[in-house]
Amino acid sequence: MKTPRDSPDLHFPEIMNIFKAVSLKIASTMAFAMMGAQGRYLGSEVPLGEIVFARGLFALIPIVLFFGWRGQLRGALRTNRVSAHLVRGSFSVIGTFCTFGALARLPIADVTAIAFIAPLITVVFAAIFLKEQVHAYRWSAVAIGFSGVILMLSPYFHDHAALTTSMIIGLSLALLNAFSSGGATIQIRRLTATESSSAIVIFMTLIVMAASLLTAPFGWRWPTDFELALLVGIGISGGLGQMLFTESYRYAPASFLAPFDYTAMLWAFLLGFWMFGEVPTPYVVGGAVIVAGAGIFVILRERHLGLKRLRDTPMSPISTMADDEADPDAPIAVRAKSR
Numbered sequence: 001m002k003t004p005r006d007s008p009d010l011h012f013p014e015i016m017n018i019f020k021a022v023s024l025k026i027a028s029t030m031a032f033a034m035m036g037a038q039g040r041y042l043g044s045e046v047p048l049g050e051i052v053f054a055r056g057l058f059a060l061i062p063i064v065l066f067f068g069w070r071g072q073l074r075g076a077l078r079t080n081r082v083s084a085h086l087v088r089g090s091f092s093v094i095g096t097f098c099t100f101g102a103l104a105r106l107p108i109a110d111v112t113a114i115a116f117i118a119p120l121i122t123v124v125f126a127a128i129f130l131k132e133q134v135h136a137y138r139w140s141a142v143a144i145g146f147s148g149v150i151l152m153l154s155p156y157f158h159d160h161a162a163l164t165t166s167m168i169i170g171l172s173l174a175l176l177n178a179f180s181s182g183g184a185t186i187q188i189r190r191l192t193a194t195e196s197s198s199a200i201v202i203f204m205t206l207i208v209m210a211a212s213l214l215t216a217p218f219g220w221r222w223p224t225d226f227e228l229a230l231l232v233g234i235g236i237s238g239g240l241g242q243m244l245f246t247e248s249y250r251y252a253p254a255s256f257l258a259p260f261d262y263t264a265m266l267w268a269f270l271l272g273f274w275m276f277g278e279v280p281t282p283y284v285v286g287g288a289v290i291v292a293g294a295g296i297f298v299i300l301r302e303r304h305l306g307l308k309r310l311r312d313t314p315m316s317p318i319s320t321m322a323d324d325e326a327d328p329d330a331p332i333a334v335r336a337k338s339r
Helices: 018-042 048-069 082-103 108-115 118-129 136-158 165-191 197-213 225-248 254-276 282-312
Strands: none
Touching: 018 048, 018 082, 018 108, 018 225, 018 254, 048 082, 048 197, 048 225, 082 108, 082 165, 082 197, 108 136, 108 165, 108 254, 108 282, 118 136, 118 165, 118 282, 136 165, 136 282, 254 282
């Protein structure tokens, strides 16, 4: 008799190692925060498209090494779903450009906190595009989470004199990044049904690089040695963060690890203060707590629903996966982690 554990659609970590899983997950958030800090430093000096290209190019180093070590590179570029990869890549192009564009204009903590709404946007998109049934509990969490965003943004709107054009653009880009992350998550759910993790990650990276090259005629320049070092650092940090994120899910369920994504806020506070003297306002801190709480509620609710589906269908594979049963190698993140 085939049990849920035998189903190819479900994932159970082969070896539970909570300490290792949490350590890897927290390390991944730190790597992404370092990528953001370097991007903020270069944001006013190096053309945006050039930064995005470096993010993709140098990220290939840890990505290729990681998937090569796991023996998952062979056939990574063979696919019958090129259009689906292009859709996923398009979300990543938008998200990556928006992330670095927002970081050039806003404090790291603000951009990071706004990105926390991505899981809530995923709930909305899942209801619209995947026709998932979303009940009052999760809709309530979405509403509360967006109220946290309003709290974070309230200082900008209270002081109209301080709300510069640059800030308006930065806020718009940060919000658009969160929406693109939600869209990317939905597309990844569709791709993981047939595509390998290496294919999803590598196709995404190549598409982002190709799109960024289109901006080369609009002012790219050869960076100084220090700028080049930071560009390499952006790519390495981003690629390493992706690999640490992926590896953490080999040792614990996604629903257990997902709340640790919010440790990114701690790194954003520390790096922002250390590198740029940025001190987050109480509005940002309070709003981030509200958004994080709503996001964690959604995650726990997804776990509850996933376990309920397991109990209700013990004799057959489950085609609709909750986050904790999803492919551990799928690069689903806050943004995200696109970042």
